[in-house]
Amino acid sequence: xxxxxxxxxxxxLKENPTFVLVLGMCPTLATTTSAMNGLEMxxxxxxxxxxxxIVISLIAPVVPDKVHIPVYIVVIATFVTVLQLLMQAFxxxxxxxxxxxxxxxxVNCIILGRAEAFANKNSVWDSALDGIGIGLGFTLSLTVIGxxxxxxxxxxxxxxxxxSGDGILAFVMAxxxxxxxxxxxxxxNKIAKK
Amino acid sequence: xxxxxxxxxxxxxxxxxxxxxxGICPFLGVSNKLSTASGMSLAVCFVITLATVVTYLINKxxxxxxxxxxxxxxxxxxxxxxxxxxxxxxxxxxxxxxYQALGIFLPLITTNCAVLGVAINxxxxxxxxxxxxxxxNLGEATVYAFATSLGYGLAMVLFAGIRxxxxxxxxxxxxxxxxxxxxxxxxxxxxxxxxxxxx
Numbered sequence: 585x586x587x588x589x590x591x592x593x594x595x596x597l598k599e600n601p602t603f604v605l606v607l608g609m610c611p612t613l614a615t616t617t618s619a620m621n622g623l624e625m626x627x628x629x630x631x632x633x634x635x636x637x638i639v640i641s642l643i644a645p646v647v648p649d650k651v652h653i654p655v656y657i658v659v660i661a662t663f664v665t666v667l668q669l670l671m672q673a674f675x676x677x678x679x680x681x682x683x684x685x686x687x688x689x690x691v692n693c694i695i696l697g698r699a700e701a702f703a704n705k706n707s708v709w710d711s712a713l714d715g716i717g718i719g720l721g722f723t724l725s726l727t728v729i730g731x732x733x734x735x736x737x738x739x740x741x742x743x744x745x746x747x748s749g750d751g752i753l754a755f756v757m758a759x760x761x762x763x764x765x766x767x768x769x770x771x772x773n774k775i776a777k778k
Numbered sequence: 779x780x781x782x783x784x785x786x787x788x789x790x791x792x793x794x795x796x797x798x799x800x801g802i803c804p805f806l807g808v809s810n811k812l813s814t815a816s817g818m819s820l821a822v823c824f825v826i827t828l829a830t831v832v833t834y835l836i837n838k839x840x841x842x843x844x845x846x847x848x849x850x851x852x853x854x855x856x857x858x859x860x861x862x863x864x865x866x867x868x869x870x871x872x873x874x875x876x877y878q879a880l881g882i883f884l885p886l887i888t889t890n891c892a893v894l895g896v897a898i899n900x901x902x903x904x905x906x907x908x909x910x911x912x913x914x915n916l917g918e919a920t921v922y923a924f925a926t927s928l929g930y931g932l933a934m935v936l937f938a939g940i941r942x943x944x945x946x947x948x949x950x951x952x953x954x955x956x957x958x959x960x961x962x963x964x965x966x967x968x969x970x971x972x973x974x975x976x977x
Contacts, residue, residue, distance in 0.1 A: 606956060609806065610891050614799035654859060661852040669848065687851045687898055691891040693803055758797050759971060762964030769957040 591710060595717030601694050602725035602765075603772040608694040611685045612726060613761040619742045622730025624678050625685065626723025628671070632663045632689050633722075634715035637703040639663075641711035644704035656699045661690045694722060732764050781921050783907040788925035790973040794892055795933040796966060801892030805934060806959060808883070810945075815938035819931030821883040823924070825865065826893050829858050830923035833897040834916060854897050859888045892930060896923055937963060 601607050608629070615625040639659050647655050668686055671679040679686060689695065698718055703711040734740055737756035739747030754760050794800050801822070808818045833854050841847050866884045869877040887893060900919045904911040914922060940962055949958050 606806070607803070609802035610799050613802060654856075657855055657859065658852065661855050665848065665851050668851065684895060684898060684903075688800075688891045688895055690851055690855050691889045691894050693889060696889065754968065754971070757971065758799070759964045759967040761799065762960050762967055766957045766960030766964060769960065770952045773952045773957065 588710075588713060591713045592717035592720070595714070595719070595721035596724060597721075597776065599718070600721045600725060600772075601718055602722060602729075603769055604776075605694075605697070607697055608692045608722065610688065611692065612729065613758075613765060615682055615685050616726055616730040616733055616761060616764075617737070617756050618734040618740075619727055619730040621681060622726035622728075623723060625682055626719070626726040628667060628682065628686060629689055629692060629694070629722055630715070630719025631667055632660065633695050633698060633719045634712055635663045635666075636660045636695055637698060637711040637715035638708055640699045640703040641706060641708050652704070653696075656696060657690070660695050660699075664689045694718065729761075729764055729768060732768065733760055736760065736764070780907055781918070784905075784918060784922050785925040785928075786976065787907060788922055789929040789932060790970065791976055793929045793933055793970055794896070794926050795930060796963070796970045798895070800895040801890050801930060804883075804886060804890050805930075805937070806956065809934055809938045809941055809959075812935065812938045812942060814883075815934045816931070817879050818883045818886075819927075819934045821880040821887060822890065822892065822930055823927040824880075825858075825862060825884075825887050826896055826927040826930070827920065827924045828865070829861055829893050830897050830900055831916070831920055832861060833857055834900060834919050837901045838916075850898065850901070854894060858893055858897070862888050892927075896926055933966070937966065940966070 595601070597604075599605060602612055611625050611629065616622040636656075636659055640656055643655070643659070644652075664687060667689070668679070671686065698714060702714045706714070731741055733755050734742075735747075736752050737754075737760060738751040739745055739749060752760075755764065788794075792798060795802065795805050804818060804822075808814045836853065836857060837847075837850065841850060841853060846853075862884055866877075869880065869884075900914055900922060904913055905918075905922070906912075941959060944958060944962065953961075
């Protein structure tokens, strides 16, 4: 049981996709303009990650080695399309804010990376847990970056404003994303490698 | 005149890396040395332009007439993957020298989100270049894709130059490697913000 739990928890710290593995940088930087956006992007990625991990662990034994990457990409692209259609139907506003970065989940290296590194040689159950763990780690990192950028950029957390005034606009725009991620990585290195 | 606006806007104002956050992984991954950075930029430039033209045509003449636009994501990624493979094979045969230079970068490009990003953007988004918002036609799309990839190359080569200098400096231990690189990109992006408002 402890073994199963560690599959989930390793995604949060030891193999954190953002701060340790440094994968999936594009959505990490682009969608974290506020805490809420970061959280939503993280959840959307987690949805695709869990489902693709499950299916890939099921089909891995029968897929010929030569074509395994294209096959995996088609599986991932299918789930991304499912997600796109679901979001358009039920959460059109979120779909609009995240925009281009929903279809781009297809080329998020976290998902193909987990398929290659974990799902194709582990059981269905373990792969699903791995998807949950890595997905949670990704969601957590995105939310933290989003919180920092929202506080600095507009003096609010999850839309709840507690500092009056405009905030530092640059942190909501592109440069702030790089700066905040850079300094958070420093902090993470300092804490995790002690 | 409009083409000039597209070019300036795509290279400087809406730089694909520094303002749109596309293609960050290879941007951080291969920018350690100036020579690999320029090789990668060339390969990306080639593939983005070609892929955008092909996916634009497929979208216009296959997906839209048959009401299949919901398959865009799947269709585009497959086309791009196949295209990259084909470019690799053709280059190997036609120009071994160029293949030697670009070879190792080509397989990496399939998962470069800049390629898929530009392809999807061009067929789904309305652009305003001086005039009113409109969907791009084939000529504009091609110029936009080419200019965007030039912007990618520019950012990549500039950043590789900065990184070569960074590696010679003493930085605090926790900042070593990626953190200091990200902070440098942040400052670069801040400089590029100065271009906003030109177009």
